Structures are given as C-alpha cells and as structure tokens.
Amino acid sequence: MTTNAVLDAIARERARLDDAIGSLGTKAATVKVTPEGWTAKDVLGHMIHWAGQIAGGLGAKIEPPPYAVTVTGRPSQDEWNARAVAHWRDIPFDTVKAEFDRVVDALVEQVRKRNNDQMNATDQIPWAGARPLWQQIASETYAHWPEHADDIERAARGVA
Numbered sequence: 001m002t003t004n005a006v007l008d009a010i011a012r013e014r015a016r017l018d019d020a021i022g023s024l025g026t027k028a029a030t031v032k033v034t035p036e037g038w039t040a041k042d043v044l045g046h047m048i049h050w051a052g053q054i055a056g057g058l059g060a061k062i063e064p065p066p067y068a069v070t071v072t073g074r075p076s077q078d079e080w081n082a083r084a085v086a087h088w089r090d091i092p093f094d095t096v097k098a099e100f101d102r103v104v105d106a107l108v109e110q111v112r113k114r115n116n117d118q119m120n121a122t123d124q125i126p127w128a129g130a131r132p133l134w135q136q137i138a139s140e141t142y143a144h145w146p147e148h149a150d151d152i153e154r155a156a157r158g159v160a
Helices: 003-029 040-057 077-089 093-112 133-140 145-159
Strands: none
Touching (some): 040 093, 040 145
C-alpha cells in the first residue's frame, strides 16, 4: 500500500463521515445511531481515542486524555470505548468534532512523513506487531469509519 493511497482513503472516509454527521444537524448529539445506543457525538469520541493512539504512536504531539492517564492494567477494546465515550459525553458537540478534526489532522501529518517502504514496514509503531503500518492505520480509520458512517446515515434517514 502506498502512502498516497492511505492519505486518499483517510480523506475519502473522513468526508463521508462529515457528510453523514452533517445530515443529522443539531441531532448529532442526541439521536442514537448505533446498536450500543451511541450518538454521532459518542462515535466521534470513540474515533478520537483510536485515531489518537495511532497518531501518538507515530510521533504526533497529542496529550493522552485524562481517562487514559489513570489507567492501570490493559483494558479491553470495549473498556477503552466505554471510557472514551463517557469522557466526551458531556462536552459540547462542536468541541468534540473539533477534537476529532485535530486528531485526524495530526495523524495525516504523521502519515505524510512516511514513505511507501515505511507504510509497509511492521516496526513503525511499538505495539504494531506483525501488521504493516498501513494496516494499523486502516483498522482505526478508513477501514473502520465506514461502519460508523453507515450507522449515522441510517439514523439520518430515520429522522429526516
């Protein structure tokens, strides 16, 4: 996978998310869009966490959120999701959306610094294991975001 292909995929899926969230208008913070009962704002909080992990792992200057600093042990993905969603729940939608944009911008900046060989290497993030960098990025962004865009688009059709 090339760096440009990763950047294009992030941009494409980010635009789709923006359109989906925009279609909910002011209801993005109140209408349940997922089977778990998350709103679009909750989904953004969830995505901030995971995109932030990748961005930070690549060297972006992102401070860990308060709910992550105090963690001991190794929470499961579900526990991380619950913590992220709870953290952002009482914060205004516009602030959450701005943070999502800031984190994704930081991730994109780090991706742009990588060449094609680095994008296919398995040693770019300390916890990446045997997966190449592009797969790590994909799993937390452009390969994962469509699921949430689908949920948000479905909810928007229901409230239209």
